[in-house]
Amino acid sequence: MVGAFDARTNQLGTITSKKKYVSAVKSWYTFLVEMGRGLYNPAENLLNRFGWDEDPIYDHPALSREDLSALLDVANHEKRFLLLALAGWGLRPVEACELHVDQLELDPDEGDVPYIAFEAGQRKNARRTRNTVELLVGVDAITERIDVLAEDDDWTGYLLPGQSISRPMSTQTARRWLRALGERADATIGGNHPLPKMGRQTWYRLYRQQRPTIEAGTAAVAVSQRSRDASVSERNYLDERTRRQARADAMRDLVQAEFADIFERDR
Numbered sequence: 001m002v003g004a005f006d007a008r009t010n011q012l013g014t015i016t017s018k019k020k021y022v023s024a025v026k027s028w029y030t031f032l033v034e035m036g037r038g039l040y041n042p043a044e045n046l047l048n049r050f051g052w053d054e055d056p057i058y059d060h061p062a063l064s065r066e067d068l069s070a071l072l073d074v075a076n077h078e079k080r081f082l083l084l085a086l087a088g089w090g091l092r093p094v095e096a097c098e099l100h101v102d103q104l105e106l107d108p109d110e111g112d113v114p115y116i117a118f119e120a121g122q123r124k125n126a127r128r129t130r131n132t133v134e135l136l137v138g139v140d141a142i143t144e145r146i147d148v149l150a151e152d153d154d155w156t157g158y159l160l161p162g163q164s165i166s167r168p169m170s171t172q173t174a175r176r177w178l179r180a181l182g183e184r185a186d187a188t189i190g191g192n193h194p195l196p197k198m199g200r201q202t203w204y205r206l207y208r209q210q211r212p213t214i215e216a217g218t219a220a221v222a223v224s225q226r227s228r229d230a231s232v233s234e235r236n237y238l239d240e241r242t243r244r245q246a247r248a249d250a251m252r253d254l255v256q257a258e259f260a261d262i263f264e265r266d267r
Contacts (some may be wrong), residue, residue, distance in 0.1 A: 027212050061190045062201035069262045074184040084138045086199025088259050093196035098168040101157040113248045134248045136255040210250040
């Protein structure tokens with residue numbers, strides 16, 4: 001195990017990438033031990049052994065809960081909705097700006113959760129990115145937003161329309177909005193004004209905390225399908241609804257504890 005990672009240190013890329021690989025391997029062996037198919041977890045101390053336990057430096061830092069609260073306090077309904085899409089749902093800036101009502105499933109089948117659907121290949125890194133995004137906070141804000149926009153006969157379904165209500169807003173506009181909010185709230189992040197990507201990082205920070213739990217569930221399916229690779233099992237054997245539900249089960253309490261009160265406040 002140690003030799004395999006040692007031989008591939010340079011191929012594994014950044015500290016963040018190395019942590020992801022170790023997390024996947026560690027989750028697999030944790031499952032084997034719990035099932036009585038392994039005596040110990042050989043990946044238990046890999047991060048410490050290789051010095052990969054340091055905090056990674058990301059291109060864009062995350063908005064803290066305090067940062068997000070300060071921005072929401074000075075935001076109007078449109079800008080609050082943008083922050084919800086970025087930080088509350090983890091959408092990329094372009095995905096938030098171009099979000100369309102036809103992508104929403106707000107009344108799913110029993111046992112499922114509300115979600116946003118993307119066409120196959122539509123998202124960046126499409127082969128590694130899920131096609132749906134579960135909505136664990138802010139569903140009421142969506143219905144309210146739709147009600148407001150639907151009053152305009154020219155509305156074509158974009159939840160964040162641009163200067164023309166028939167077209168989506170641009171990512172440049174989103175950057176201007178967050179910069180203006182930062183100035184009004186007197187909020188800087190790492191010495192810089194807020195950026196849309198920082199909102200997505202806020203959600204992704206929570207996802208990274210729960211990723212081992214999600215991957216452990218995938219490992220269980222891999223065993224049942226006699227697959228040696230949990231990621232292959234996930235792609236080949238799990239339908240999108242099953243994967244979405246696994247993510248929702250792992251993330252729900254964390255997301256609602258972090259965001260529910262600040263996004264619901266004075267909505």
